[in-house]
Amino acid sequence: MTGLTAELVVDGRVPQTPVLAPNGHLLCFVLAPISRVGDHLDTALWLADIEGDGVWSRVTADIATESQPRWSTDSRSLYFLSDRAERDSPQLHRLTPADGVVIALTGWRAGIVDHLPLADLNLVVLLANDEPTAQDMRRARDRDDAIVVGEREPRARLRLLDLRTGQVITPSVFGDRHVVELRQRPDGGPLAVLTQASADKDYGPRTGQLHLFDPTMGTAEDLGPVEVDAQSLAWWPAEDGWHLGYVALTPPVLHAGTAVFDLAMSSRVRRNRTADLPMCPTELCQTDAAPLLVFANALNTTLARLDPDGPTPLSQHPGRLDALTTTPAGKTIAALTGSRYQPTNVHVGTPTGPLRKITDTRPELDKITFGTQRPLTYRAVDGLDLDGLLVLPVGKSASDGPFPLVTIVHGGPYDRYADRLQLFSFPSARAQWLATAGYAVFLPNPRGGQGHGHEFAASVAGRVGREEWTDILTGIDLLIAEGIADPDRLGIAGGSHGGF
Known part of the structure; x- marks a missing residue:
């Protein structure tokens, strides 16, 4: 056994944002350095057939920041963001695993913030700020990055990319609100969209609003305000129709425990589904049926299913369980987890457990002696x-x-x-x-x-x-x-x- 060194603490690479393909065979994750050298964080995408040979291969070779992998609903394409063409200006790219070909799909000058491939394979929703003006570009060259409230606030707007034409359109919805998150209904229906009055991390989370957006018609419907720090949208079907849930802080104070809020779309009645539980929900994960739910439970983590009568615990996990991803049927999951003496890696299995480790991104730590x-x-x-x-x-x-x-x-x-x-x-x-x-x-x-x-x-x-x-x-x-x-x-x- 050997001792821990400063280099081992600050060097090395860690997995981020695993994402399972809908077919349950392919899994992609981002491999990122612990520490940044220079002005940019250089990351890469890795891919494996976890139901086949399980061999990992790097699928992006450029020196770039690559992030937010998302699968198409038919599992044939992997979309991701990369600034390989211009650093700090991420654009949407598409990888076809069958032939390994990567193509750039956008050239939006402000860069792309986030994206979501839709059930309609010809459409991808983009979140992006408005393209810069000449004055904005001058300020960028001068490193004038001050944000002036009400005048120079960046706001991500919802935009639609038509893959057949390459055209990006910006529907006239949500006004000047900043789009934070979106989730399409599992049957290919409307999108749930979460917006804030501002991108400011202190003020913005207190001003959340929920909306529906129809990508076919380009129309939106307001569903009203949401609780503070709302995030992690998920749809599920029930006897009374569709429900939409999210995780947010329990009212009325700003310092509170998180809860899962359930909005019945037929009645527009909203309920706290995790009230009085001795643990805190951290993430909802959408499936085609009841969503999966991650709880911070004392020093460890509980994975549950949100059933009509409340959360049903499925498995217990040591420490943390982060970045949960699942197949549409909810039969296979992947997540980031580790143990007291093992660093975080990608693990895969069933919701009822156990999970098996499928990556080993820090083998240099295997012979290190840690404190008890x-x-x-x-x-x-x-x-x-x-x-x-x-x-x-x-x-x-x-x-x-x-x-x-x-x-x-x-x-x-x-x-x-x-x-x-x-x-x-x-x-x-x-x-x-x-x-x-x-x-x-x-x-x-x-x-x-x-x-x-x-x-x-x-x-x-x-x-x-x-x-x-x-x-x-x-x-x-x-x-x-x-x-x-x-x-x-x-x-x-x-x-x-x-x-x-």
Whole structure:
């Protein structure tokens, strides 16, 4: 076994955004560097037939930022964004896996923000800002990137690309609203479209509106406002017709737990489908029937199906389960996950599990000795159940203490530490690095965070920095009492909210 080095922490490549083809045979993912060298993040697409030989091959060879792979509904084409022609100006490209040919489909001067291939194989929806004016281009050359509210705000608009003609049209819908996300109904019907009044990351999420868009007629219908931070749209059929769901913060306060909101299209009645659950939904994944639902559940993750009577748990997964993708029938899934001592990779399987690892993007870590990581559970001074993680110095056990202890507080505060390898994600990347240097590391999940339901998260609204700080001190006191932490050698760090 060998030791961890700084180069291993900051170098290497990680998988992102896996996407299963509708036929369930092909899977594509983005391979991205952990650290950027220079002005650009150079990524690549990798593809394999997971039902065949399972051999991965790189399908894009250019030096470029390539992202957001999406399959056509017939699995014959893979669409993705690439700035290979002009850096920082991503355009839509199409790969035909049968012959490996890649062609550029757009030359939109502002670049493409996102895209969605439709059930009509001749149409692709694009999200893109307006093309730059001469003044915009001058500002870009001068590196004048200031955003002036109400005057120079970028807004992604919905546009339609006709693959037969190459023409891009911009329907006169949604006014000056910024389009955030869209999802087509599984039967090829209308698109659900989520918009905001602004692309500003603080103000915009508070101004969400939901719409329907008919790509054939080019018409739109407003469905009204949505809760704060709405995202992860999904359709599903029910006895009373189609339903449209999304994940958003539970009203009425801005600091709250997430919930799944269900809008019945026939009655336009909206319901919170995850109220009072002791875990927090993070992602809805559309299928042809009931959608799949990912929950942050304490230090781990629960995968469920959203049935008429509520979420039905299907499987439990250690740590996190991110970027879930599924076949239309919902029989095969793929996602990014790892373990305490294994980095994140693409895993595939059935919703009921288990999942098998099909990529190995960091083999150089296989012989590294990591510090022992264990979950902690304890009670706050007012009796509230809390959890967190403890990483011991490399080669040491708890009985070898006391050790110098560094506590690293997560941001948010609506975030969490999950029971996964604490090596790459900021700021917990320091945990195993500090363990290599002989420190014990405490990663607390105080009240206000994710993974314990809405009431746990909302308990700090109007009280930030009070009981949550006491929660952290209680965990440190516990580690001192157990002989793990040296009371004369304590340090603390944090990023964003965790920094103050």
